[in-house]
Amino acid sequence: MTGNGDIADHSLVYDVVVVGGGNAALCAAIAARRAGASVIVLEAASKFYRGGNTRHTRNMRCAHDAATATLSGPYTEDEFWDDLLRVTEGQTNEQLARMMIRESKEMLTWIVEQGVRFQPSLGGTLSLGRTNSFFLGGGRAMLNALYLTAERLGVEVHYESEVVALDIDQARFCAAIVRRGDRRIRIRGKALVAAAGGFESNIDKLVEGWGEIARNFLIRGTPNNRGTVLDLLLGAGVDSIGDPTQCHAVAIDARAPKYDGGIITRLDCIVFGIVVNNKAERFYDEGEDVWPKRYAIWGRLVAAQPDQIAYIIFDSKSADLFMPSLYPAVAAASIGELAGQLGLDPDRLSATVAQFNAAVRDGTFNPDILDDCHTEGLTPTKSHWARRIDTGPYYAYPVRPGITFTYLGVRVDHEARMMMKGGGPADNMYAAGEMMAGNVLGRGYAAGIGMTIGSVFGRIAGRGAARHAA
Template sequence: MSNDIHYDLVVVGAGNAALCAAISAREAGAKVLVLERGPEHKRGGNSYFTDGAIRFAYNELSDIRKLMPDLTDEEADKIVMPEYSTQDYYGDIMRVTSDKSTPELASHLVNQSYQTISWMREQGVEFELNYSNQSFEKEGRYHFWGGLPVKTKNIGMGLMSTLFSRAVELGINIWYDSRAVELRTTNGQISSVIVEQHSDKTNIETSSVVLACGSFEANKQMRSEHIGEEWEAAIVRGTEYNTGDGLTMALNIGAQKYGEWSGCHSIGTDYNAPKTGDFTKPGDIFKKHSYPLSIMLNKAGERFVDEGADFRNYTYAKYGREILKQPDHIAYQIYDQQVRPMLRKEYNLEEATYYQADTLEELVAKLDVNREQFLTTIADYNNAIEDGYYNPTVKDGKATTGVTPAKTNWALPIEQGPFYAFPVTCGITFSFGGVHVNTEGEVLNKENEPISGLFAAGEMVGGIFYGNYPGGSGLMSGAVFGKTAGASAARYVENKTTNTTS
């Protein structure tokens, strides 16, 4: 084992959180090495697969225009952009997590979100308005909704390409096919990382480590152990390399296990999606997120969630779990021609699986379901719809009465052919369990004291998301805590050097 390499900081992982940490530390003067477990053509972690939507607090459209200076006055005049304050963002996190999110961590994410997004822009990351998925056109103006109007240009691919380019520009070294397998300490302080490269192992001496290599969502055994046996059947939406390495290494040197280890971010995804993320088909192309405009039925022909409980931003991360509970882990999203033109763009891709027929009877004949109950459920739903004004840009209160579960918004009868059925299953994105960090990104031990030289960011941070999360918050959390951890690691190294030489 070689033992002659030294870095101020070793960043484990090479996704959004990891590269934000590396760039932040390098800007502060640290000598940085990034370890990517996968080969170069599979770099970028889960961030590579995201559709790029990123949630941050802003006061008005002028705040957003600072991030995209090419947005013209003429274009801006056609935009209706509700304010999304830090209070709104914090409130959304607490609401969807049932007030379980650790307040200081949620506050750090929220309060640093705009500053961090501006910093990302300074690094070269480009942003654009998320017209197709977060706005509706009405009388020539685009009405944005849900607090998520911005995405990275060219989705996750664009984000990661820019961050990798910036890292190389700053002189950050990146090793591929390099799996960190052990953290070593001396006198309670991080002193080195053991890295496995094919059959060889290398000891990298370092003063600090940022763990940003994802959670355990791609580890079938850990999913079964911590979330439940049924999760062995879940599709892994992102990289196959997020198998809990960072968590295992941190816990082995005394890190505090933290957050909802039995919970995860999961969604309804195309039933025929790849079993793990396909790097040849990047982007979040298999999700199926127009379900608030649908009714969802299982094989028994029964509805099982309130599809219109809230905007999809606030329900999609928990409804994957509900689909997984259904017989054979499958459900069907049902639409008619009234709403078909309003569906998100992923429904129009060639990869989308769907069935189409001119009548409901013809449609159900194509499905492996209890056909009689399927038609009865749709009929009962149609008869239960109350009068009201249908408006998909707001929670319109157009609901059902007398059926269980109710649909509390956007209830339209399924009555105008042709009719469509999109089969979906559960895809896991990331698990919510992690390690305990403070607002400096320092990893804490079981006595809530920092482990000297150890930091974490991204999915490895436990305690923010429980049961659910506001859409776009994972990408923002990765950037915020990545930037924080990198800056903190650089300060730690500087202070350690100063104390050693003084």
């Protein structure tokens, strides 16, 4: 513990120390407390900003066998698995993924028992009414319900308590060193649940994997997820999993703040128009698949473009088909005028739009299914929802990569126990949420699955930590 100055010992030894304050951490804390353990939650943020990226969520994806009051139909375990396999392109631990999907069926009931309420799905282009459960009041309301339940059960919650060191002796957690203002305090515990998120808000760490282009990325979520706890665990011999460049990355409004812009900066209109780079050139099929299975590829696609900037171009026929961003679209009476406002070459953008329009083959437009409106003789093609951009006024959104969370994390087993380098499990250390998401998400994303990972593995980790402490 050199370099930390004087460290005061907390008077109590807790059964379970939970590091983090979002969905995964709270599910772990509640599960451990309901199993009889004494629990402390260490949240680096203030009370107002508690909850990490969970504050910005809207829904979670769970398997279920029949329609409910808020879900329009069944979503079987096999269909969930097929969706996950498709978006990850096979880069997932099948045993853990299938276990998560199976356990997710119980979460719809369990999480309601913790005070969380659901509502019918929102409108827009997500088309998730059958597969995903939407939180009544959004992520912050969901968090408030979990915190209220945790505190009523006797879980201690300490805010502005950043973990800066971990006392780990040969795969066994002994204590967390917490910074509170100018003080450092040792919090001892019989078991650890690490649920402190990824490292997406640490730009220098992103640069290590992505190179200098990462400095143009925007961070959709909390500025607190700097990867400190993850680095401490990996430095103590915990095995890692995942690629440092793999992450949940979507296209968000380029005018969004550097951090914490949240879900209202995301653009869901890509399927209704075309996307061009700063050379006014298209670079990918905007209508490849339904939006919930493709929206999370667009951050990476934009990251590969010059200056990490792109522009969504559409016309008035599509202006009311999606949930708008926080910022108004750029509008103009002509494509040339629109290009001028975006700083693009007017002739090039006009030619790109004209080429696209000429390639469109009419069909029956339907924003809710894979329709038959497509292009022919155009590279890249647009497979579905292709309509001519020919009805003014014309609109555009500038977009940049918006990073939600990173996939490089700690390897876990089916009990959410951390695995040590060399293959054996840790004695009393568990992980949940974003910092172990790479076990399930080797790449890609399907809407709502981050919350599934957090809640399912959080509950498993909390129960396991409580059993160990007992």
